[in-house]
Amino acid sequence: MTTSQHSPDGNQHEDAIEPSQWERFGVDTTTPHSARVYDYWLGGKTNFPPDRAMAEAIEAAVPSIKQMAKANRAFQGRAVRHLAREHGIRQFLDLGTGIPTSPNTHEIAESVSPGTRVVYVDNDPIVLAHARALMVSTPATRTTYIHADLRKPEELLSDPALTATLDLTRPVGLLMIAVLMLIADEDDPWGRVAALRDALPAGSCIALTTPTQDFDPEAVGKVTEAARAGGMTLVPRTYDDVLRFFDGWDLIEPGVSPVLAWRPDGEPPADPRAAYYWGGVAIKR
DSSP states (O other), X not given: OOOOOBXXXXXXXXXXXXXXXXXXXXXXXXXXXXXXXXXXXXXXXXXXXXXHHHHHHHHHHOXXXXXXXXXXXXXXXXXXXXXXXXXXXXXEEEETOOSOOSSOHHHHHHHHOTTOEEEEEESOHHHHHHHHHHOOOOTTOEEEEEEOOTTSHHHHHTOHHHHHHOOTTSOOEEEEESOGGXXXXXXXXXXXXXXXXXXXXXXXXEEEEEEOSSSOHHHHHXXXXXXXXXXXXXXXXXXXXXXXXXXXXXXXXXXXXXXXXSSOXXXXXXXXXXXXXXXXXXXXX
């Protein structure tokens, strides 16, 4: 027998399915996971009580966190459209894709140019289950999902599903949206990103975002502590830290900027630092 819980917006949560059923797929429902916490903030239903407890603890420190998550997601849409339209990118590698939330990368890209190829990557089994069910592309657009870890770039890049979908001799759009925060400094995220950069040909682009303490150190410090107390790694980074991820590539205007200020649709935001994320896009010449 299953039980049913609903989100504040009336959506049924995934714990309407017995946790033991998810556990058969390798899903740990007893500890929070970043993808499911983010899903909760975006109004999704693929989250469990520990995820919601973590999300609400962070929201207590930063009441506008849901709006920030949506601003971060909107940056992704603008970046993908820009890369497809202005730089002719027809292949995307989306690392840390999270639980599918429409519009997905392939939906955004194919609205500009049908025929795009997209590989989604995450390391949460529940993302795999949903990606296979929900990430349906058009006949002209090819997508696939692989279960991998960006901390192992060589293994990721040699995955047969990736190499069957993407041609790594042609430009690739590498997306790392709110995922590098999950890698501690001692695990050398800059070295992992450099390995990915080095494997991509000229004309390739990187788009990334990461939370920062630069805009409100006290509030972000509380968020970091809440995440640590829940057993989750969350590392905010400074402007200079973020610049290092683009080392050797040419930043596209306006460079590393608050996500709200990166090529906004319509009028510029009244307070570009209202979302505590740095974002940027760069190209390999």
